[in-house]
Amino acid sequence: MTDIAAARARLRELILELAVVRGRVTLSSGKEADYYIDLRRVTLHHEASALVGRVMLAMLDDAGIPFSSAGGLTMGADPVGTAIMHVAAAEGRAIDAFVVRKAQKTYGMGRQVEGPEIAGRDVVVLEDTSTTGGSALTAVEGVRKAGGNVRAVAVIVDRDTGSRERIEAEAGVPYLFAFGKDELGLE
Secondary structure, three states: OOHHHHHHHHHHHHHHHHHEEEEEEEOOOOOEEEEEEOOHHHHOOOOHHHHHHHHHHHHHHHOOOOOOEEEEEOOOOHHHHHHHHHHHHHOOOOOEEEEEOOOOOOOOOOOOEEOOOOOOOEEEEEEEEEOOOHHHHHHHHHHHHOOOEEEEEEEEEEOOOOHHHHHHHHHOOOEEEEEEOOOOOOO
8 A cells, every 4th residue: 555545545434533523504605414523623733744744745646636725614624635735845945825715904004915925926726625615716816816727626525516616617626635525425
């Protein structure tokens, strides 16, 4: 088993152990489901965070996506971007992270995208998981307004509820995911 295959296998175990919560829930999209995937329990976990960075970076590299910064709408994407940034730095690669606010600030510098400047740079928009694609599309819009060149949207877990189709149609960029719901045994 390769190093990345072992990392994927262990990350899958941790997602199932820590993040999948069974029971009827209402998602942020308003849709109902029989399970909830709380990936912050993984992305903020001492062992899983590094695995998230390794798996996501390898996935983006395998897809041939060039980028120098990664981030997305604040909260779900924040620890994913920093995980990628730290793993890349350990490999001697300069990949920054950024945070996209839901709305542009009305005070201070009035920014919607925080962190190192993204204008003119190739970036990847991240999310931990996506149901409708709305958060990722909000982030894509903010990044484009800030001058970033969005190369792809990447998520840890795809719920297979139409996010891929919507993001690819509306944002016009590839949508990548590390794990599908089938791979996690979710219905």
